[in-house]
Amino acid sequence: MAPFAGWNMPIQYSGILEEHLHTRTSAGIFDICHMGEFLLKGDTAAQDVDALTTCKISDMLPGRCHYGFMLNDNGRIIDDLIVFKLKENEFMIVVNAGTIDKDKAWIKLHLSKQTHFEDISDKTAKIDLQGPLSGEILSSLTSADLGAIKKYHFTSAKVAGVETLISRTGYTGELGYELYFPSDKAAVLWNILLGNKNIKPIGLGARDTLRLEMGYSLYGHDIDENHTPLEANLEKFIHTDKNFVGKDALIKQKAAGAKKLLVGFMCEGRRSPRQDFDVLCGxxxxxxxxxxxxxxxxxxAIGLCYIDTAKAYLGNKIILNSGNINIEAVITKPPFYKKIPRQY
Amino acid sequence: MIPGDLKYTKDHEWAKIDLNHAVIGITDHAQKELGDITFVEVPETKTILKQGGALSTVESVKAASDIYAPVSGEIIEANEALADKPELINQSPYEKGWLCKIKLSDPKEASKLMDARQYEEYLNTLKK
Structure with missing residues (x-):
């Protein structure tokens, strides 16, 4: 167990490697109750969420969710998030745990008077169910038609009797669902899911290796308030055909060209470069x-690094250095791990 | 179980001393603390080591840890199997997971190491 953003979080249960491989081949559940959830309601909620995030809200339908960012005026990343359109005038924004307070302050600063804001983090539990068997398992516990829930869609239904928002999203690259429901039911639903023989509990350690094999960014490490989404190679989540805080700065940076880029690298051996190793080119x-x-x-070993744009081409050979440790690597386009696509 | 025929350090290395030679590894306690071992820097033969000097680095998914030489001497053999199978240390810390064999330059040094009973007592103090 380890402290994280005020929570006591399990790093591992049976072992990181075993948990990782189990999620890739069967199914795992992740206790993600620490993440933040905000509710924004009212006639002005849609325009506020549109202005606050890089997600395009105007053509979004209820039952859809989008990944995107909240940026500061300099176009740098305050947080990465998922916006859920619950109803025409009602949105849920899911944010990282360590950023709840600053996100809340920033949102309130930009909110219309008529928009009702509520931090529902404490009363909302979140369990992620991920892995190739997750669909089969979940359908045995709910009457919802899971086949109808495409990626970045969600529905509301009972799961083992608990009213749940079932979202076809995840942080592993596997088929998977993220379950949001009242926090007083967290232990009950966790134990019901664990009762399935194909499910294992997965800790933060394997959550990190699973997301890294897909090349997904982790806030506070790969993305933060020192970097823009352009530098982080996440331009596809930016919609410049609408207005949002930070857009002008991004347009300027796009015209001038980002000076550094976040890229993936793969090493020949097992020795792993860690955060803050230097990247050497010659x-x-x-x-x-x-x-x-x-x-x-x-x-x-695999990883992500920022590197001068001129050096950020695929196949470029780099050395990752700390003290007398030098690890050879090649710039590689994520995902590092490619599986046979599965349809549910 | 802590093998009775080995000597131990406070950094959780073990040494199996036989006259002028010692086989070196890390203890069961150490491998459990590290978790799944994903990389071992296999020691190079002919390296001259001093007691307490850096011998190797092992990595788990989350962290890297240094291994120190329990005795002084020259490395005469290394467990090359660990390069591809670092998990041998998790599976068999006292047998298949051995790190290297050292030709002792000062056999008297072994008296500075703990025996099994002392190491067990030492582990108990860590639990408190």
Missing amino acids: EETAGKVTSGSFSPCLKK
Whole structure:
């Protein structure tokens, strides 16, 4: 167990490698109750969410959710988030745990008077169910038609008798669902899910290796208030055909060209570069590692680093250095782990 | 179980001493604390070590840890199998997970190490 954003979080249950491989081959549940959830309601809620985030809200239908960012005036990332359109004038924004307070302050600063804001983090539990068997397992506990829930869609239904928002989203690259429901039911639903013989509980350690194999960014490491989504190579989540805080700065940066980029790297061996290792190109220091770990599926080290744009091309050979440790790597486009696509 | 025929350090290395030679590894307690071991820097033969000097680095998914030499001497053999199978240390810390064999330069040093009973008592003090 380890402290994280005021919560006591399990790093591992049976072991990181075993949990990781179990999620890739069967199904795992993740206790993600620490994450923040905000509710925004009212006739002006849609325009507020549109202005506050990079998500395009105007053509979004209820039952859809979008991944995006909340940016400051300089276009740098205050947080990454998912916006759920619950009803025409009602939205839920899911944010990281460590950023709840600053997000809340920023949102309130930009909110219309008529928009009702509520932090529902404490009364909302979140369990992620991820893995190739997650659909089968979940359908045995709910009458919802899971086949109808496409990626980045959600529905409301009872799961084992608990009123739940079932979202086809995840942080593993596997088929999976994220379940939001009243926090007083957290232990009950957790134990019901654990009763399934194909499910194992998965800790934060494997959550990190699973997301890294997909090349997904982790806030506070790969993305933060020192970087823009353009630098983080996440431009596809930016909609410049609408207005939002930070847009002008992004347009300027796009025209001038970002000076550094977040790229993936793969090492030949098992030794893992860690956060803050220097990135060397020849003799030159050209960047810094933001995430690095052993990949349980590939059996070699992988990671993400910021590197000078001129050096950020696929196949470029780099050295990741700390003290007398030098690890050779090649710039590689994520996802690092590619599986056979599965349809539910 | 802590094997009775080995000597131990406070950093959780073990040494199996046989006259002028010692086989070195890390203890069951150490491998449990580290979790799944994903990388071992296999020691290079002919390296001259001093007691307490850096011998190797092992990595788990989350962290890297240094291993120190329990005795002084020259590395005469290393467990090359650990390069591809670092999990041998988790599975068999006292047998298949051995790190290297050292030719002792000062056999008297072994008296500075703990025996099994002392190491067990030491582990108990860590639990408090």
